[in-house]
Amino acid sequence: MPRIDLFRAGPFRLALGFATALSVGMLLIFGFIYWQTSEVETRRMRRDLVQEAALAAQTRDDVLLYQLQVRIMADYHRVTVAAWFDADGKLRYGNLDVLPPDLPIDDSGHRLDIQTNNTDRPEPAIVAAARRPDGGVVVLGRAMDELLALQRVVARTLIMGLLPAVALVLASGILVGARARRRVETVQQTIARIMGGDLRERLPLSGNRDALDQLSARVNQMLDRIVHLLDEIRAVGDNIAHDLRTPLSVMRAKLERGLASPGPGELRRGAEAALADLDKAFAMITALLRIAELEDSRRQAGFTTVDLTEVAMEAFDLYEPLAEAKGVTLEREESGSLFVVGDRDLLIEAAANLLDNAVKFTPEGGRIVIRTHMAATEEGGGQGPVLEVSDTGPGIPVAERAAVIRRLYRLDKSRHVQGNGLGLSLVQAIATLHGFRLVIGGGETGAVIALACGTPQAQGD
Numbered sequence: 001m002p003r004i005d006l007f008r009a010g011p012f013r014l015a016l017g018f019a020t021a022l023s024v025g026m027l028l029i030f031g032f033i034y035w036q037t038s039e040v041e042t043r044r045m046r047r048d049l050v051q052e053a054a055l056a057a058q059t060r061d062d063v064l065l066y067q068l069q070v071r072i073m074a075d076y077h078r079v080t081v082a083a084w085f086d087a088d089g090k091l092r093y094g095n096l097d098v099l100p101p102d103l104p105i106d107d108s109g110h111r112l113d114i115q116t117n118n119t120d121r122p123e124p125a126i127v128a129a130a131r132r133p134d135g136g137v138v139v140l141g142r143a144m145d146e147l148l149a150l151q152r153v154v155a156r157t158l159i160m161g162l163l164p165a166v167a168l169v170l171a172s173g174i175l176v177g178a179r180a181r182r183r184v185e186t187v188q189q190t191i192a193r194i195m196g197g198d199l200r201e202r203l204p205l206s207g208n209r210d211a212l213d214q215l216s217a218r219v220n221q222m223l224d225r226i227v228h229l230l231d232e233i234r235a236v237g238d239n240i241a242h243d244l245r246t247p248l249s250v251m252r253a254k255l256e257r258g259l260a261s262p263g264p265g266e267l268r269r270g271a272e273a274a275l276a277d278l279d280k281a282f283a284m285i286t287a288l289l290r291i292a293e294l295e296d297s298r299r300q301a302g303f304t305t306v307d308l309t310e311v312a313m314e315a316f317d318l319y320e321p322l323a324e325a326k327g328v329t330l331e332r333e334e335s336g337s338l339f340v341v342g343d344r345d346l347l348i349e350a351a352a353n354l355l356d357n358a359v360k361f362t363p364e365g366g367r368i369v370i371r372t373h374m375a376a377t378e379e380g381g382g383q384g385p386v387l388e389v390s391d392t393g394p395g396i397p398v399a400e401r402a403a404v405i406r407r408l409y410r411l412d413k414s415r416h417v418q419g420n421g422l423g424l425s426l427v428q429a430i431a432t433l434h435g436f437r438l439v440i441g442g443g444e445t446g447a448v449i450a451l452a453c454g455t456p457q458a459q460g461d
Helices: 003-008 010-057 061-073 145-195 211-260 264-294 297-302 308-326 344-361 423-434
Strands: 080-085 091-094 109-114 123-131 137-143 304-307 329-333 339-342 367-376 383-391 437-443 446-452
Touching (some): 010 137, 010 145, 109 137, 145 211, 304 344, 308 329, 339 423, 344 423, 423 446
Parallel strands (some): 329 367
Antiparallel strands (some): 109 123, 437 446
16 A cells, blocks of 8 residues: 555544644643642752751751751762851851852742852752841752752653654554555445446445445445336336337338228328327326436425325316216215325325226226325334225235336236326325335235325424
């Protein structure tokens, strides 16, 4: 894998950002620890020196002299400041030649640059001075060498802890970036094969359910849908060729007979019959274009609140004369207003197509019922409005219920009935556009086809 590609990988950049944030955070924390260590140690030294100086100011002369001697003699590292000055400022004992002029005698510890008589240059020290009852001054202090050494140790320790942490984060970023890059390359190779025409390929899933897995799963669903649509297109093409071949052959035969006849009357009748067959072909093509139009979801922008009961009533009024002419009883059942969100004209078209199918396939003396009612939703979370059409026709076998909504699909026992096999496809397209479900049921005694409209919509919404 090219190094530049690794550095461009999202996980590596994310790890680099984490490393930067971690470094800044650790520096702030380490700086606080460093500052607190220095402050705490400095305060402790000042407190101890102030207490010792105050105690020494109250000590007898001989005891004070002995204590100062012991203090100086035990100072192997030459970090101790100890001196006793009389009221005139003259040194009585100690390792300071003179009383520091900038040292306040206020029972507090101060940081000063002090040069003792056993050092060759001034060094920073914490010094405290206390006045004795006779006017003399006791000065006690300690050089800051140990404190500075402690600060250096703390700083070195903190830096040594920071570097491995940053290195660990960066190493993790490189490993994660390399792993992500390999997954992306696998996805790219799979996409290349799919673009090459192998639509059976699917993007690999790692099983981690991370963002890339979720994206791959959605792409796989999209590919499944594309394959399904392509299969439908192939089936539609085959069915169109099958269903148009016969009427076109019949038209050709009729026109040939008309041309071969000696009189113009036969030619006219042949031309009229051919026009009728062309009208059927045009109706089929128009229905296919109508389905394609319905599959464009942009029409959803015009959805309004529609009373499903009124939709059923209009479809009933439209098909009642046709059912009566065929000798079929058409009835309507309702349970009051049921409001849904949708396109009124399309819902009427869907109900009309269901009734059209029922009238076509119900024999004379049969019965058709269009009803609107509430029924349990598929998810079982409540009830929703349903528009249902039932008949006493031949019914739809269970094995073919999924196929009858395909375009131009017709049952073998219904091929003698005039139609193009697009009625239920049109209803399915309208249902899909609205987010409804087309449910096909019934048995040998008739079909029951329902448009399940989900949860009810309150009136006025």
